[in-house]
Amino acid sequence: MCAMKREEAEALIQEVLEVYPEKARKDRAKHLAVSDPNVEQAKKCIVSNRKSVPGVMTIRGCAYAGSKGVVWGPIKDMVHISHGPVGCGQYSRAGRRNYYTGHTGINAFGTMNFTSDFQEKDIVFGGDKKLEKLIDEIQTLFPLHKGISIQSECPVGLIGDDIESVSKKKAKELDKPVVPLRCEGFRGVSQSLGHHIANDAIRDWVLPNRDDDASFESTPYDVALTGDYNIGGDAWASRILLEEMGLRVVAQWSGDGTISELELAPKAKVNLLHCYRSMNYLARHMEEKYGIPWMEYNFFGPTKIAESLRKIAALFDEKIQEGAERVIAKYTPEMNAIIEKYRPRLEGKKVMLYVGGLRPRHVVGAYEDLGMEVVGAGYEFAHNDDYDRTIKDLGEGTLLYDDVTGYELEEFVKRVRPDLVGSGIKEKYIFQKMGIPFRQMHSWDYSGPYHGYDGFAIFARDMDMTLNNPCWDKLQAPWKKAAAAAKAA
Amino acid sequence: MPSVMINKTEAGGLTLYVPKKDLEEMIVSMEHEGPDRWGGELTLADGSRYYLEPMDAAPRLPITLRVKRL
Numbered sequence: 234m235c236a237m238k239r240e241e242a243e244a245l246i247q248e249v250l251e252v253y254p255e256k257a258r259k260d261r262a263k264h265l266a267v268s269d270p271n272v273e274q275a276k277k278c279i280v281s282n283r284k285s286v287p288g289v290m291t292i293r294g295c296a297y298a299g300s301k302g303v304v305w306g307p308i309k310d311m312v313h314i315s316h317g318p319v320g321c322g323q324y325s326r327a328g329r330r331n332y333y334t335g336h337t338g339i340n341a342f343g344t345m346n347f348t349s350d351f352q353e354k355d356i357v358f359g360g361d362k363k364l365e366k367l368i369d370e371i372q373t374l375f376p377l378h379k380g381i382s383i384q385s386e387c388p389v390g391l392i393g394d395d396i397e398s399v400s401k402k403k404a405k406e407l408d409k410p411v412v413p414l415r416c417e418g419f420r421g422v423s424q425s426l427g428h429h430i431a432n433d434a435i436r437d438w439v440l441p442n443r444d445d446d447a448s449f450e451s452t453p454y455d456v457a458l459t460g461d462y463n464i465g466g467d468a469w470a471s472r473i474l475l476e477e478m479g480l481r482v483v484a485q486w487s488g489d490g491t492i493s494e495l496e497l498a499p500k501a502k503v504n505l506l507h508c509y510r511s512m513n514y515l516a517r518h519m520e521e522k523y524g525i526p527w528m529e530y531n532f533f534g535p536t537k538i539a540e541s542l543r544k545i546a547a548l549f550d551e552k553i554q555e556g557a558e559r560v561i562a563k564y565t566p567e568m569n570a571i572i573e574k575y576r577p578r579l580e581g582k583k584v585m586l587y588v589g590g591l592r593p594r595h596v597v598g599a600y601e602d603l604g605m606e607v608v609g610a611g612y613e614f615a616h617n618d619d620y621d622r623t624i625k626d627l628g629e630g631t632l633l634y635d636d637v638t639g640y641e642l643e644e645f646v647k648r649v650r651p652d653l654v655g656s657g658i659k660e661k662y663i664f665q666k667m668g669i670p671f672r673q674m675h676s677w678d679y680s681g682p683y684h685g686y687d688g689f690a691i692f693a694r695d696m697d698m699t700l701n702n703p704c705w706d707k708l709q710a711p712w713k714k715a716a717a718a719a720k721a722a
Numbered sequence: 723m724p725s726v727m728i729n730k731t732e733a734g735g736l737t738l739y740v741p742k743k744d745l746e747e748m749i750v751s752m753e754h755e756g757p758d759r760w761g762g763e764l765t766l767a768d769g770s771r772y773y774l775e776p777m778d779a780a781p782r783l784p785i786t787l788r789v790k791r792l
Binding site for chain 1: 727729739745746782784785786
């Protein structure tokens with residue numbers, strides 16, 4: 234049951250596009266579409282991964298955000314140097330809530346900010362000497378770190394510093410991996426290129442480290458859990474399910490992960506990939522080089538979890554398949570109780586999503602379990618293959634918007650009037666002031682985990698808490714409310 | 723000469739993946755598919771054609787290769 238008919242949705246898109254100058258309108262028109270489950274390939278209806286139109290308010294990040302913030306940042310026992318001016322590192326510090334265990338500043342460095350703090354003289358004379366000095370200081374102050382990654386900020390690429398040679402020299406001196414990343418923010422159109430650069434760096438600088446080392450004792454049930462960044466504890470909620478069904482998780486990428494887990498991944502039997510967008514490059518590489526098959530799975534909502542657990546189990550023997558059934562059977566009564574409790578309060582509500590990575594498609598199942606419907610979905614930095622996967626999960630007549638601008642999203646929300654909007658912090662207060670309940674779906678609005686069975690319980694509670702919050706009736710001043718009621722009478 | 727990855731799908735068909743262009747398409751026809759000769763002209767589902775230097779034996783898939791756009 235969709236709120237909008239196809240023609241209505243198409244008319245809405247045309248209406249929203251009208252304010253743009255002709256060139257921008259033509260460009261933006263390609264990024265907005267109405268989903269049609271009959272379309273085989275998304276590229277026939279939507280264009281993605283293109284440069285944003287100058288002058289619009291885009292919500293995208295940069296390549297540094299994709300590399301340091303997403304892929305490398307959560308690796309807890311390495312020091313990630315934000316190489317360049319101080320701001321990029323400081324303003325992105327600890328904002329993503331990648332939980333980890335360990336003692337921060339002793340053997341874990343996840344929430345700390347290490348930066349070379351470029352000054353004018355470093356731009357003029359180059360920052361390589363400073364970088365060497367910085368690495369020496371890190372070694373003195375934090376001797377228990379297991380490696381260093383150098384995350385370039387824009388100026389490093391502009392002035393042409395040779396961070397690779399510093400890395401090689403220091404790696405030899407320290408006898409620890411030192412990984413240079415050319416993830417300057419100006420590269421590419423969004424954070425997506427940062428993911429790719431980070432993946433390539435892992436491929437070139439980390440994965441081959443243990444190629445000749447056969448000392449690791451593997452079992453037939455070894456899996457690598459990749460593309461889960463442990464936001465609010467997501468990876469932990471996923472990992473326990475896999476372990477409960479009898480698998481052994483040998484690597485967790487990269488939420489609560491370590492450098493040795495990165496190096497161990499090639500010893501796994503299967504790569505389980507949650508966030509396709511940010512780690513598919515490595516999954517493909519490991520399939521080619523090490524012959525490890527990879528599989529995408531979805532741990533949002535009991536329906537999808539059960540489906541994914543069975544799909545994972547099908548790759549293994551009967552023991553694991555039995556384990557999967559046992560896990561599903563164990564949690565089903567619990568999940569039914571949650572659905573029974575929240576579904577009546579949430580049934581029929583409409584959701585609009587504008588997030589990144591995997592969420593616009595992966596959470597659809599979880600909302601459906603609660604009787605809610607996704608009426609609009611969009612990605613910040615998706616590529617065609619993401620939309621290929623998305624249109625299969627969405628109903629007829631759902632709005633699709635790629636790299637949506639601030640103006641467009643506001644207009645869509647005003648017209649569709651969904652019961653809930655899920656997007657980032659920059660959108661949160663706009664929509665709350667419009668009187669629409671909002672969840673910050675990048676970091677689960679400081680809640681979580683949302684993955685796995687444990688996560689679904691929290692997800693359902695959070696959605697109910699937001700949607701049925703009594704504050705939404707209090708947006709109108711009491712005297713205005715009385716006047717409106719009198720007028721109506 | 724894009725660098726591409728050729729892979730087998732679950733259904734048994736072949737796909738061609740061009741990372742730079744973010745394109746993943748089914749290969750609908752390949753000139754030489756025999757065990758002793760593999761490669762040649764490829765046609766994708768979207769109609770585009772590529773040329774792959776024929777190999778003497780079918781390789782282990784997936785594999786990254788250089789192909790020529792036709």
